[in-house]
Amino acid sequence: MTPLQNKLYRFSLRIVGNTAEAEDVVQEVLIKMWKKRTELSAYKNLEAWCMTLTRNLSIDKLRSKHRRTSELQDGLQVVDKSVTPFQHAAYQDTLERVRRLMAELPEKQRMVMQLRDIEGMTYQEIAEALSISMEQVKVNLFRARKQIRAKLINSESYGL
Amino acid sequence: MDSNAIKILLEKYWEGTTSLEEETQLRIYFNGDQVADEFKSFQPLFQFFQLEKEQELPEDFTERVVDNLPEQKPARVYNLRWGMRIAAAIALIIALAFVIRPYLNEQPETEIVASEAGEITDAEEAYEELKMALALVSNKFSKGTDKAQTGIVSIRKATKVIK
Numbered sequence: 393m394t395p396l397q398n399k400l401y402r403f404s405l406r407i408v409g410n411t412a413e414a415e416d417v418v419q420e421v422l423i424k425m426w427k428k429r430t431e432l433s434a435y436k437n438l439e440a441w442c443m444t445l446t447r448n449l450s451i452d453k454l455r456s457k458h459r460r461t462s463e464l465q466d467g468l469q470v471v472d473k474s475v476t477p478f479q480h481a482a483y484q485d486t487l488e489r490v491r492r493l494m495a496e497l498p499e500k501q502r503m504v505m506q507l508r509d510i511e512g513m514t515y516q517e518i519a520e521a522l523s524i525s526m527e528q529v530k531v532n533l534f535r536a537r538k539q540i541r542a543k544l545i546n547s548e549s550y551g552l
Numbered sequence: 553m554d555s556n557a558i559k560i561l562l563e564k565y566w567e568g569t570t571s572l573e574e575e576t577q578l579r580i581y582f583n584g585d586q587v588a589d590e591f592k593s594f595q596p597l598f599q600f601f602q603l604e605k606e607q608e609l610p611e612d613f614t615e616r617v618v619d620n621l622p623e624q625k626p627a628r629v630y631n632l633r634w635g636m637r638i639a640a641a642i643a644l645i646i647a648l649a650f651v652i653r654p655y656l657n658e659q660p661e662t663e664i665v666a667s668e669a670g671e672i673t674d675a676e677e678a679y680e681e682l683k684m685a686l687a688l689v690s691n692k693f694s695k696g697t698d699k700a701q702t703g704i705v706s707i708r709k710a711t712k713v714i715k
Contacts, residue, residue, distance in 0.1 A: 398608045405607070415609065419617050486596035487603060494600075510604045512572055534568040541566050544593050 396439060397422070399511055400446045406506045407450035409495065413457070417449045443521030447503065493543050500524070501536035508533055553581055555588040562591065 400421055405414040421442055425432065435441045494502060500522070507518045508529075518529045561578055564570045570578070581587070582598030 397613075401609045402604060402607050415613060418609065418613075419620065422617055423620075487600050490596045490600040509575065509601050512576070514572065530568055537566055537568060540597060541594070544597060 396442065400442055402510060403443060403503075403506060404446050404450040406494075406502060407447065407499075408453050408457070413453050414450070417446060417453060420449050421445050437517075437520055440517065440520035443507075444523060447522065489547065490540075490544075493540055497536050497539060500528075501532045501539070504529055504532040505536040505540075553577070555590065558588070558591060562594065 397418060401414055401418045404417040405411065408414050408417065424445060425442070432438060494505065497505065503522060504518055507513045507521060508515075513521070515526050515529045519526045522529070524532075558578070558581055561570065561574055564574065565578060579598045579601055582591070582595045583602045587595050
């Protein structure tokens with residue numbers, strides 16, 4: 393199992409919020425890579441290419457899911473399977489709360505925070521993966537952290 | 553790590569100015585069991601990051617991807633079949649060309665002979681025709697020699713002048 397594969401998986405998971413669909417996305421990325429294996433050496437930054445592809449496929453998936461669920465039944469609660477039973481035991485309520493806080497962030501802020509704080513990527517790498525400027529990466533990361541911090545302090549003071 | 557250093561690192565973190573190494577230090581600190589009370593409210597965040605980092609694809613994921621790959625095979629066989637069809641068609645055209653070619657070359661020749669034979673029927677007429685043709689050629693030839701002669705004369709004149 394390559395580390396990149398898991399990185400793509402976590403990235404997709406953050407967007408689609410569902411393990412089965414995140415797995416589908418990674419599979420699609422791998423198949424695309426396999427089909428393009430002869431051209432891959434031409435890409436300067438393979439990882440950024442994969443990240444961009446993962447992001448696009450995940451967003452597509454999310455949009456089609458929204459469309460499907462809204463067609464089926466408005467307000468239908470999509471079952472969140474992003475936490476496996478094993479992890480569920482490990483998750484404390486507080487961690488679950490952080491997960492929700494992060495999910496509430498605007499898409500770009502959430503993706504930047506994911507790639508920086510969970511994947512440990514440099515600003516340059518994040519900029520390439522998300523096709524945004526370095527300045528945008530810094531601004532989004534700053535806003536994401538600021539909001540998370542405020543909510544953590546807030547919930548603390550209310551004793552939640 | 554003392555709490556003062558952590559406080560500075562945390563401030564930098566909220567400002568978005570920490571390096572990756574500093575962020576790793578923070579993650580290690582908050583996932584340890586000696587977190588100072590004043591930072592306790594931020595502990596879940598870094599615990600969450602650590603836990604998320606460990607989230608991986610299922611063990612059998614790669615196998616499943618490989619299992620799903622053979623779906624492409626029929627398409628490839630289909631392509632090969634098309635290739636074979638095209639190759640067969642080309643071979644057939646080439647073979648046909650070889651068979652037809654002799655006929656293609658013969659037909660125009662026979663046609664010309666036939667048309668000429670149709671125009672000139674008796675020997676007399678053919679003889680006259682031939683004579684006319686030969687006369688035309690000889691006429692052109694003699695014109696040519698006349699031109700050449702005048703040319704030679706003028707060259708001689710010129711050489712005399714030069715001498």
